[in-house]
Amino acid sequence: MHKKLFIPGPVEVLPDVLEKLSTPLIGHRTKEYSELHARVRAKLQELLYTKNKVFLSTSSGTGVMEACVRNCVSGKLLSLICGEFGERWYEIAKSNGKEADALRVDLGKAIRAERVRDALASGRYDAVALTHNETSTGVMNPLAEIGAVLQEFPDVVFMVDAVSSMGGARIEVDRWGVDVCLSSTQKGFGLPPGFAVFSVSEKTLNKAATVPNRGCYFDFLTFNEYDEKNQTPTTPSLPHIFALDYQLDKWFKEGMERRFERHIQMAQACRHWAKERGFALFPEAGYESVTLTTVDNTRGINVGALNTELGKRGFMISAGYGKLKDQTFRIAHTGDLTLYDLKELLGVIDEILGQGKA
């Protein structure tokens, strides 16, 4: 039986969207492809409220994080860390031989803009990396506020992993001063994994031109060069681009405001349910993610058993991530899932818990 996915990626994908993956192929150096490319880019710019370039990458989001580090860090990176995905930024920098400092907050807490200002005031950093929505702790960091601080330091490149927020939460790239905003497609986009998109500011392209050893596959300047021909540097995953083109049209038909509002409603319903059932929320109040809820398992239920029972009924949620594996469980409510879908899931969880099966 297919399990409806309420995990933080890959998410459930609607049948009509899945079907678009099977579109017959076209050459990636043709006029037909260039039209598709330009169309998708324009829609992504609209989604991100940006006039910046938006590039298409055949990789996961982690690949684009590596791209950021290789293209934007020549001095030292400030890595803002509130969970496992923040740690990833830091590890990527180190594994690429780049200097980096970590600014860590306790798990469950958000990164505060003031702390970022204090760190940048030292003048030690040429780039900052942030996880907008930390999937391990369920914290959504205050991107607009941190972006405002970054705008006080115009020589610093601001790179944001929006993997689990883009498409589910509003991100105003230009107004908030985000230099690189990246996401993969298997979360808020409601598409399968295997593809990533990212916006890049003019300032970032100028910076990249000064950074040696950017490599080939993830070189921002090569992306830019091909993008000017409405192409990608290497053969892209055409199935994902066909589906993305279709999916973005559906979004604009739903209305972006309504899409974000749907995410907020699902998040509120999930938080309300958790508290009503005697659980706590893991993230600090005021910084809970709108795309997933990380529940503090204060009742000590057996999450493995719960997921086994859910599986028999055609659903799947996630255990905690990394250090929080046993202490939390996670319910993603993003992509094309609706309040109805979520309430159905929560009803089934209630039934399983009520029967003492987890």
Next chain:
Amino acid sequence: MHKKLFIPGPVEVLPDVLEKLSTPLIGHRTKEYSELHARVRAKLQELLYTKNKVFLSTSSGTGVMEACVRNCVSGKLLSLICGEFGERWYEIAKSNGKEADALRVDLGKAIRAERVRDALASGRYDAVALTHNETSTGVMNPLAEIGAVLQEFPDVVFMVDAVSSMGGARIEVDRWGVDVCLSSTQKGFGLPPGFAVFSVSEKTLNKAATVPNRGCYFDFLTFNEYDEKNQTPTTPSLPHIFALDYQLDKWFKEGMERRFERHIQMAQACRHWAKERGFALFPEAGYESVTLTTVDNTRGINVGALNTELGKRGFMISAGYGKLKDQTFRIAHTGDLTLYDLKELLGVIDEILGQGKA
């Protein structure tokens, strides 16, 4: 109208294979995925006649070329170049800050094993990069012979771009001593672009462990660590893996020998046609590719006009690549195309040329 693709990637993909891309998603950290992963790996090992590890990469083939350079080159790379894709190996090395020497032969010529032996005898190199099948010139290099030479130099890592040959031509990884053998899926595999596979020898993994700054996304050791759990390091393109699993079953049903034989028959028919019609073959005799034919446009036909006319009739071939753009044209005959498909195309080309339309 859909154009049937006789271009060297992306190739035509059969409807039943395309359909597999739309398989409903599963979690990539589940038992179900691990079973799929192990199954696909075993089939790829069979295809490559190897006991080496085979890894799955969500990238194009170029990404894995970059991976090779970052994981295997700590001293100096010997880049064997007989066309544009050989040049790419060299550029990737340079753009990653690696030392590299180029061994170039004239366009249309193949790399000879003796020249490789002479170069390696200098003791200057710790890795060699080869393009098995050079898509620009239509040359297929003598991989078995070059591999035999490499086995005389056991400290040198032998990295082979088999992007446009794997799945269409026999490659015996273990017997021929290929340390890394890589391909993307949009050519001989008869699948859409957006995914790559590569085999890695034990020797290569040991070497990689000594190379600093391998990065994160393409780190062979991380691939290996996750592969031991039958997983990939980051979220993979599940649609491609579903289709690959299905496609490889179809191949084994066809029979690998028969698949390779079909490619040889198509290549012979295409070469015969070209010569009969007063064209020449661009590659030197004895080294013509079996997956595509690069025709020397000795008749000076207008290839652009030919492709426009072909497009009206639902077909597409390729102009020359890079420096050979106007001097040659290319007909790919690989993936799931049959002799019948090829003869249909050649008949249509005859008709267009006979009418003086190109």
